[in-house]
Amino acid sequence: MKEEIEKEEATAELLGQYEPEATGTINLKNERAYAEKHYKNYNKGYPEFGNDCTNFVSQILAEGGRREVYPMHLPSYTTDSKYWYMKKRPDNSWGWSKSWTVVSDLYAHLVRTQKGYSSTSKSSIISNAKSGDVIQFKKPGADRYSHTMWIYEKQSSNLLLSGHDNDYLKRSFNAITGYAKYRIIKM
Numbered sequence: 001m002k003e004e005i006e007k008e009e010a011t012a013e014l015l016g017q018y019e020p021e022a023t024g025t026i027n028l029k030n031e032r033a034y035a036e037k038h039y040k041n042y043n044k045g046y047p048e049f050g051n052d053c054t055n056f057v058s059q060i061l062a063e064g065g066r067r068e069v070y071p072m073h074l075p076s077y078t079t080d081s082k083y084w085y086m087k088k089r090p091d092n093s094w095g096w097s098k099s100w101t102v103v104s105d106l107y108a109h110l111v112r113t114q115k116g117y118s119s120t121s122k123s124s125i126i127s128n129a130k131s132g133d134v135i136q137f138k139k140p141g142a143d144r145y146s147h148t149m150w151i152y153e154k155q156s157s158n159l160l161l162s163g164h165d166n167d168y169l170k171r172s173f174n175a176i177t178g179y180a181k182y183r184i185i186k187m
Contacts, residue, residue: 026187028132031064035152035162039169046086047094049101054148056164057134058086058100061150061187064132069109070097081108103136103145110134110185118183122174123157125182130154133184135161135173140180151184 038059042048049055062068070085071078074095083097084106099109107116117128129135131154137147149163152170159173 026061026065026132028064031060031132031150032152034060034063035150035169039162039164040167042164047096052164054103054106055086055101056162057148057150058084058106060162061134062086066187070095079105081105082112084109103148106134106148107136107145107183107185110187115186116183117186118181120181122182125184126154126157126159126173128186129159129184130186132187134187135159135182135184137176137179138181138183139178142180145181145183147179 037043038056042052043059046055046059068085068087069083070087071080071083074087074089076089076093076095077098078096079098081097081099084099086094086096086100089095097105097109099105110116117125119125119128125135129151131151133151135149135151136145137149138145147163147165149161149168149171151159152162153160157174160170161173161176162169163171
């Protein structure tokens with residue numbers, strides 16, 4: 001199982017090395033405004049999940065202009081990482097993709113069109129990141145990355161991160177402990 005997961009994530013990282021396709025114009029100002037408004041006050045226009053970190057980052061990306069990708073016939077849930085959406089269905093129930101809410105699946109979706117970068121070094125992550133990128137965290141000995149945040153602001157030697165689970169608007173990356181590896185998705 002561990003080898004399968006590592007192979008899947010390595011393949012996704014390799015896919016991230018190709019030139020990105022058009023995925024909509026991203027507006028950092030709109031993303032920041034959304035994070036500021038909803039990092040503590042959850043948006044009632046979206047369903048709320050336990051372990052809401054990836055859902056919140058997906059909302060930021062969508063509200064900033066990243067185009068949702070959904071199938072013609074909207075199922076209640078899809079596991080295919082080529083899709084990324086959270087949408088009301090004709091019966092008024094929610095339909096969503098696993099990539100909207102699950103750390104590894106968001107990564108697999110985003111690196112289809114964006115570049116990824118991973119490192120165990122915080123300084124290396126900081127030097128390769130920019131405001132508006134997505135960052136994910138992996139604990140020591142874990143098979144998978146387990147947390148997603150959004151880079152609100154890049155400083156010369158730190159990143160300020162927005163996220164849910166523990167609700168933050170500008171959490172210092174340097175103050176976060178308990179993780180062994182990090183990866184960013186260049187937005």
